[in-house]
Amino acid sequence: MAEFKRWRDELAKAIGDYRTWMEQQGLADGAEDLRIYELIEGLKSDKLTIALVAEVARGKTELLNAIFFADHGERLLPSAAGRTTMCPTELRYDEKEGPCVKLLPIETRKTALTIAEYKRTPIHWTTIHILKPKSVEEVREACLETTRTKKVDVREAEELGLYDRKRRDGPAPADGMIEIPVWRHAIINYPHPLLKQGLVVLDTPGLNSLGVEPELTLSMLPEAHGVLFVLAADAGVTKTDMEVWTRHVQAAKRGGRFVALNKIDVMWDELQDDAAVARNIARQVDETAMTLHVEKSNIFPVSATKGLVGKVKGDAALLARSGLPALEASLAGDVIPARHAIIRDRIVYDISGRIESSRALLESKLTELERQAEGLRKLGGKNQDAIHKMVAHVRQDRQKYDKELEGFQMTRAALTEQANILFGHMSLKSFDELIAAARRDMQESWTTHGLKAGMVTFFGGAAARMDKVAKQAEQIRLVVERIYHRLHDEYGLAEIRPTALSLAPFFVEFKRLEERANGFRDSPATVMTEQHFVIKKFFVTLASRTRQLFSECNEATKNWFRAIVMPVFAQIQQHKAAIDRNLETLKTIHAGMDDLGERIAKLEEARRDLRAQLDVTERLLEQIHRPLS
Known part of the structure; x- marks a missing residue:
């Protein structure tokens, strides 16, 4: 138990280090910071x-x-x-x-x-x-x-x-x-x-x-x-x-x-x-x-x-x-690894995906810097006329990219609209509609027969909603993947592969809940007594647990959407900023060739810093994936 707590504390510290690093690099935003805070607090309060x-x-x-x-x-x-x-x-x-x-x-x-x-x-x-x-x-x-x-x-x-x-x-x-x-x-x-x-x-x-x-x-x-x-x-x-x-x-x-x-x-x-x-x-x-x-x-x-x-x-x-020591050893040896696996599958999967996205952004930035440095080195010995032509060429590139940005903004708006529909499937409003339908089918009859009718509606509706979420999420993922692919092919940016939305834990939990509900409904004690109080209490408990699952699934879906969309638009803005910097550099050099060497030196310094930051992400990933001893 002590070893498990130590592993959990180290994981929380690694996630905290990632949050600090994000702030230092200017990569954090409110939603991302809140999600990381929730992960850390969840680990600190985690119970076995x-x-x-x-x-x-x-x-x-x-x-x-x-x-x-x-x-x-x-x-x-x-x-x-x-x-x-x-x-x-x-x-x-x-x-x-x-x-x-x-x-x-x-x-x-x-x-x-x-x-x-x-x-x-x-x-x-x-x-x-x-x-x-x-x-x-x-x-x-x-x-x-x-x-x-x-x-x-x-x-x-x-x-x-x-x-x-x-x-x-x-x-x-x-x-x-x-x-x-x-x-x-x-x-x-x-x-x-x-x-x-x-x-x-x-x-x-x-x-x-x-x-x-x-x-x-x-x-x-x-x-x-x-x-x-x-x-x-x-x-x-x-x-x-x-x-x-x-x-x-x-x-x-x-x-x-x-x-x-x-x-x-x-x-x-x-x-x-x-x-x-x-x-x-x-x-x-x-x-x-x-x-x-x-x-x-x-x-x-x-x-x-x-x-x-x-x-x-x-x-x-x-x-x-x-015989007590054998029981205690087995409890520690079986239960703790099971809890470790749950944390690994949920939290480690989540945070490592975020670090990989941050790493991809750094690699894109590094590629841009190396491209700029190589371009400046080639300027050595060129006359003013050649540099003037290069300035005009980069200016054309920027105008073309600005038009691309308009298209990306339209795509972003369309994605956001699709995401809102996606979130609506598992919203609390959707849940309340499902409960109302189940109650109608029960006809307010708190009997096992009424409960059976209500549960068919209830679990059928929940499964249909989750199926819609899975299908629409995959459509969104494919759109985002095409954007990454296009940015990679046309502008040489890092090709990030957006992860699929994993709803498996929620599907499994809903299935378990349905099995337990069927077991309660069909148990001899429930069928024989037809105790309305217990059946009503059961339905209320079932609704409460399902409401919690809906909320967790909705939150997981929102976090997934932010995680796959934010890096692509960060890449787009990052590339625009790189074009602007390159244009300003060329214009300055065009005005006076003396500072060319100084500009190249600054780019080299920035490149070394980026490589150091990539090493940081490598260490963070290593800490996040460190196994339980």
């Missing part, structure tokens, strides 16, 4: 998320204590019998907020806002500040809030979507009161070394809570870079374990999926030798692998309790026997 998923009583919280909080010498998170996490809980650290526990009231479920949207409005959260983060008692007391419940009447529970008469085998409780969580979501902001380096741990509650909070299924779990599924070795894979695995873990795969077969200490038998115990555990691993259809190498038999004790007491033998 691991989600823990399990049914109740599988020892999930004890596993968290063993992996992250053993250095306190005691259990920090509540893991005693009867004390279970009642709401999704994130363990993370944001230095700006300081140590605290932030809690979102369960009553917010009555609104249409998602948890992600509430995170942007701190006023709705209850915050318990931890004044002494090294005080085990104070931290533990604050964390206990995640286990709190309260009793409400049946009507209130139904309004919150936490109770449905149709799902109950028997009548409502005699007192008419239902026990529900006090909080909808919790964030434990704690300065643990790993959390400070950008790790986020998502602790999810049991099956019931996973079902009633669609945001977990649609975004939180799928966006995790690794999912750790916790089972109890003494129970094996139960029916409810299998349901959690099928509905929430399998469908959520983005990075690694790991299985912790916890509580293996119950299989330690003093009347059997170590080899017999190992065979029993291996058999349980084999059965689990067959049931879940996963590789045995991804199943880790562990004892969270013994691992915690081993760490606290410094008992290396007990810690090794607990």
Whole structure:
């Protein structure tokens, strides 16, 4: 984790160095500077998320204590019998907020806002500040809030979507009161070394809570870079374990999926030798692998309790026997490279393309300077009449190029018009139209049948819009490529090859979202209960996540357009400036031949400076592409 953070920080520094260099060279503009700033800030705030998923009583919280909080010498998170996490809980650290526990009231479920949207409005959260983060008692007391419940009447529970008469085998409780969580979501902001380096741990509650909070299924779990599924070795894979695995873990795969077969200490038998115990555990691993259809190498038999004790007491033998080190090593070895690959594919691809464009501009400028220097060297020994003819020739070149500029400006206007149409396909206005169409097809019927009709419209419309974006973007790219080709053929400028717009990550994410949505819609629990609250909540969550994807796709498209168009028009202006400089130089020399040598010397100095700048871009590219050790 520390190595990953170091690589990420070095990448952010290299991007910052590029921004500084751009400013020094006068190549930066507002839009470009903002994009680079966003890339740097995104890297600084980048998080690596691991989600823990399990049914109740599988020892999930004890596993968290063993992996992250053993250095306190005691259990920090509540893991005693009867004390279970009642709401999704994130363990993370944001230095700006300081140590605290932030809690979102369960009553917010009555609104249409998602948890992600509430995170942007701190006023709705209850915050318990931890004044002494090294005080085990104070931290533990604050964390206990995640286990709190309260009793409400049946009507209130139904309004919150936490109770449905149709799902109950028997009548409502005699007192008419239902026990529900006090909080909808919790964030434990704690300065643990790993959390400070950008790790986020998502602790999810049991099956019931996973079902009633669609945001977990649609975004939180799928966006995790690794999912750790916790089972109890003494129970094996139960029916409810299998349901959690099928509905929430399998469908959520983005990075690694790991299985912790916890509580293996119950299989330690003093009347059997170590080899017999190992065979029993291996058999349980084999059965689990067959049931879940996963590789045995991804199943880790562990004892969270013994691992915690081993760490606290410094008992290396007990810690090794607990199996905890193997699980920790695998999490670090698989999840971090997966996150590195995502950053490399998105950020490194983006910034290296920009540096390549800057490099091409420098090479064009260098070509112009060398052409001018060669022309001036040929002037040596020529008479005034010959130079006068050269001035007239360059003046004609400038007049011709000025006419070309008018054509380029018209092309630019046409490209901008095409780009605006392109951006419109994935605009928020387009998204709102799509949502309205989906609602019409649902006919405001919050049933699985209505949901199916709405989703066909929804995902069909999203796919059609993305297809339009891809096709129109390719048309724009071909136009820009022809401009580069013409500039190269007619004026000898560098032939930059504009990159294609890569929408693959968005296509993949939309497909995953559709698969998860279909899984939710077709799940037996949804079909049998027809719980309108959950279906409506699901649709709102789906809309919120898709809106975010639309926004990200639109922003990526705008950044791509700027990245391929800006260099070509910078080249055009740069070539015009070079013609003007050449004309002024010739006119000056025509007036008096004495400063010819001085002019050539200045051009040589400028050429050396450009070569030095090209070396800078080479070093920047090397830093950007430096691999994770």
